Amino acid sequence: MKQWIAGGIMLLVLGMYGTVFAGGRKESKVPPSGAVSKPKTQAVSENVFTYTVGDYEVSLLVENRSQGNPSILIGADEEMLKKYLPNGTYATEVNTFLIRTPELNILVDTGFGATLFQNMQTLGVKPEEVDAVLLTHMHGDHIGGLQRDGKPLFPGAAVYLSEQEKAYWIDTDPATVPEQQQRSFISARAALEPYGESVVVFTPGTTGASSGELFPGITAIAAFGHTPGHTAYMVNSGGERLLIWGDLVHAMEIQIPVPDVSISFDTDPVMAAASRKAILEYVSANRIPVAGMHLVYPAIGTIAAVSEGSYQFTPAE
Numbered sequence: 001m002k003q004w005i006a007g008g009i010m011l012l013v014l015g016m017y018g019t020v021f022a023g024g025r026k027e028s029k030v031p032p033s034g035a036v037s038k039p040k041t042q043a044v045s046e047n048v049f050t051y052t053v054g055d056y057e058v059s060l061l062v063e064n065r066s067q068g069n070p071s072i073l074i075g076a077d078e079e080m081l082k083k084y085l086p087n088g089t090y091a092t093e094v095n096t097f098l099i100r101t102p103e104l105n106i107l108v109d110t111g112f113g114a115t116l117f118q119n120m121q122t123l124g125v126k127p128e129e130v131d132a133v134l135l136t137h138m139h140g141d142h143i144g145g146l147q148r149d150g151k152p153l154f155p156g157a158a159v160y161l162s163e164q165e166k167a168y169w170i171d172t173d174p175a176t177v178p179e180q181q182q183r184s185f186i187s188a189r190a191a192l193e194p195y196g197e198s199v200v201v202f203t204p205g206t207t208g209a210s211s212g213e214l215f216p217g218i219t220a221i222a223a224f225g226h227t228p229g230h231t232a233y234m235v236n237s238g239g240e241r242l243l244i245w246g247d248l249v250h251a252m253e254i255q256i257p258v259p260d261v262s263i264s265f266d267t268d269p270v271m272a273a274a275s276r277k278a279i280l281e282y283v284s285a286n287r288i289p290v291a292g293m294h295l296v297y298p299a300i301g302t303i304a305a306v307s308e309g310s311y312q313f314t315p316a317e
């Protein structure tokens, strides 16, 4: 009997210790020695790929896949086209990314709002559980999932955009822009309207600077040119980083080896190329993995310089 009681107390003590230990582990997120650590990357489905950045998880959500038309490329001569796009086309996607921190669900862009909600469901995240939507810019393939019929599709979220982007799309009277552009300005206004007071306007920082932090470990970085306020987002957790670079690159097969090539959708193609070159140099020199809205699955990987001003992308596995 005595022995039984002693054994019971032992179990109780072990049980308490186990609880305390599990609590501590949850807080520090450091797996106990001997435990199987989570893989860095995980292909969840053909449209969802998850990448670990310290304590955060960043998931690629593919909205759309297509073949791009080289006629939109600016600054690509015959020789380059033959070398980098021998089939006369390039693979491209429309992507969004979901950042999950221990406290927050943060969506970066909303794509067209096509397969976004289905992809989020795969990860077990409901639209009302999204705390913030960070916009890289206000083109239709990035803001299409914000609202339907004037109702916010992320009712619990604040929407973040740079002051330069707001000035261009929202503070401009659509009646004053060329007729073929008016629809884009009207839909940019319609996308933000349902969020009312929950729209947050910020000043992006620059690469290597500490300004522009929106959430712990999430920093906005100016990458102007594709649009006047085009913004990249640096995710930084546990000593690891990932730069979600938005539309810095549309045709990866040619614009990564030849960053001078811009596209006709760039508001300022020269500035877009300058941003692309500066960021490619920065991420390759600092070995910072990147993620892109028009890179192809898994759309997350590393950039290395292959020669002066020319780079190559290696996808995360």
Ligand SMILES: [Zn+2]
Pocket: 139, 141, 142, 247, 293, 294
């Ligand atoms: Zn885009």
